[in-house]
Amino acid sequence: MSAKPLTIPSSTWARLRDVAVGYEGNAVLRALTLELPCRSFTAMVGDNGSGKTTLLKTLAGILPPVSGRVELSEVNNAPPVLGYVPQRGGLDSLWPLSAFEVALMGTYGRLGPGRGAGEPQRQFARECLAQSGAADFEHKAFSVLSGGQKQRVLIARALATQPDVLLLDEPTAGIDPETTIAVMEMLSRLHRENQLTILMVNHDLPLARKHATAVLQVGDGKVSFEEISAPA
Template sequence: MMPVLTVRELSASYRKNQVLNNVQFNIKPGTMTSIVGPNGAGKSTLLKVILELHPKLSGNVSFFGSTYNKSKSRIGYVPQRGSVDWDFPTNALDVVLMGLYGQIGWFKWPKKSDKEKALAALSQMGMADFADRQISQLSGGQQQRVFLARALVQDADLYFLDEPLAGVDAATERAIMDTLKVLKEKGRTVMVVHHDLQTVEDYFDHVLMLNRTVVAHGATKETFTKENIYRTYGGTLRWMGEKLG
């Protein structure tokens, strides 16, 4: 099967410091991949460079065998919650409708069917009762659910999520992971920047271990080993009470 994402010899810098060096990997369709690595490893930058939100120094990225511009209608993205201006005066329903602007057009009013799609996505995330609530009035977990609903309404084939579980409560974590599992079961492909190593094996069937370059990538059962964790994080990490290295 053709990869949904191919990354070749990708390098990038941030504030004059090189944070990605010769990154290479393929992502198969219908997989759910965790991107893990220490702070400063380039995980969020990798997503931004792939999605042309940050410039690259070198390398190539292709989606479904084509360019990002020709494929972006098939791609959904949920950025880190901390990167969003949650004081912007808008409600939850309007945030979700933003996910449809690529289909509606930026200068056209949403139709009734568009609002119905947005409400269905909010309902899927347990947020239908908050459709008219200002996003600044929502809790962190509720905000994250709204942003995931915005991605869901795009009905994409490939989803990127940057630490969607960071700082959320247990109920929201379950809701998000249940939603991503359903997407995978429908044949969609999901890539998630993830910080909790103890849930990698429970949540993801593939793992991409990154520390400025790809340390290891593959099926979680074969790839997420103590040796590869040590190679990715070094000897300062404790794993299940045991110091690696």
Template sequence: MYIHSRSDAALSIRNLTVSYHNQPVLWDIHLDIPTGVMAGIVGPNGAGKSTLIKSLLGLVPSLSGDVQIHGHPYAAQRKRVGYVPQRSSVDWDFPTTALDVVIMGLYGRLGWFKRPGSKERREALEALEMVGMEAFTDRQISQLSGGQQQRVFLARALVQQADVYFLDEPMAGVDATTERAIVDILRRLRDNGKTVIVVHHDLQTVRHYFDWLLMLNARVIASGEVDKVFNIEHLREAYGGQIAMLSDSDALMFQASKVT
């Protein structure tokens, strides 16, 4: 049984509202995600999933709301948070190597004016090895495949040794081998007491990947343990359209109208 007390939560949100051009994108979000879970965030296109992550990290402004990481404001907890953005938001033509990208993850600890030394280089190499990218240390990031780029950014988050990790669709556009590798790494983090929060798009894998779930469509549709909230009623409320559960394979076949 997970504890949902705010004081024990890895992430706690109260009254969060975000608006673009005077149109609410997220409305009055209340949420507690417990420590040590692998949590998925799902919802239709335009539901505000990525906006939620960015607003929590201060990357987009919010109209109102209070966000706490392990009981303290995010501003005081930045060093305890790792972030992997969507691949589409990264300038992959920037001239830098895979190793340099990972070392950038250490600047929060070092500060921008202290040069990384042999210790930091060793940590970055270990993180690249964890994601299976040790052979690409000196490769320009633009020369890597999409899946390889995603692994490098995951290594950048890992080297921060954070307590809470936010990942924005890390499995989007990667091959099956890379997806399995990413999920295995995230599970290891969870098993070591970290909290992993993932924006996810594939409903068929929700039950297999996550133990905690937020279903979102501008507001919180449901949140809690996957077995309790991932059901046909909540899916219909979040997605509309035609949704059918196939109990024989424990998979979910889904067709829904896109939300713009």
């Protein structure tokens, strides 16, 4: 993990100090200095190729920063648990996994090596599937689900990690408008009812403004943070 947990203000879950993010030493975004507030629902918006996903992956610890420091606030003297929802196209459809098996993977972070998921973990995964509206198709093969159904399963998997922060990469990309609204409303509900901190990459600014409490605008190699007083 490149992101190091440090003692930073409890109102902030992540702090970037003069950070450059990119791939294999090539920076996409430079000189980023910002703090992301706890219990916020932040939408990261910007054009294709602007560096949104790169920044999200750097915050998630998947990519090391090219330079600078990413600091994550500790929760109960431990690194925060990150519930990560990747772009669903990145998961190989060759794997014969049911929706339930995919959601169950979220519980693996709290299990030691060689310890299988027991009934408590399986029950919790079922609860997460129900919470994300995916209980009806938990026995279906993940690869044959529609885009919206896959997204619900991946959100259930992220919830099964019992996250302190939920990170989502384009959760509404390529799904129909009706399902997009349902997914966004589910995320708003999770944020509102569970006080869950959410950072979501999205390219739809009006949609983001409607549901999020803050917007992180990425473009032209720069990032600007704007809090929205009351989402519509």
